Amino acid sequence: MEKKEELQLVLLEFVKKGNCFTQKTREVLLEYKKLGGTQNDVVKVLYKMKEENITNQTIQHGVDDILDIATGYCGIEMRVW
Numbered sequence: 001m002e003k004k005e006e007l008q009l010v011l012l013e014f015v016k017k018g019n020c021f022t023q024k025t026r027e028v029l030l031e032y033k034k035l036g037g038t039q040n041d042v043v044k045v046l047y048k049m050k051e052e053n054i055t056n057q058t059i060q061h062g063v064d065d066i067l068d069i070a071t072g073y074c075g076i077e078m079r080v081w
Helices: 003-016 023-034 039-052 057-071
Strands: none
Touching: 003 023, 003 039, 003 057, 023 039, 023 057, 039 057
């Protein structure tokens, strides 16, 4: 399985549960970065998830939480890139 596909599956499980602005989410993103994943890849995966689940507000909000971490729209303690 490709890195991006695996990341999408992991993050989708997180967003189904609701709040994703967590240290655990950050750790997944850090691991992805360590494996060579880029910020741009993560953002693309997240926007794809939003497009595929346009009517599911839980997923929309969860993805927005992860986007905050992935794009650096958060405190320095949560930043990945």
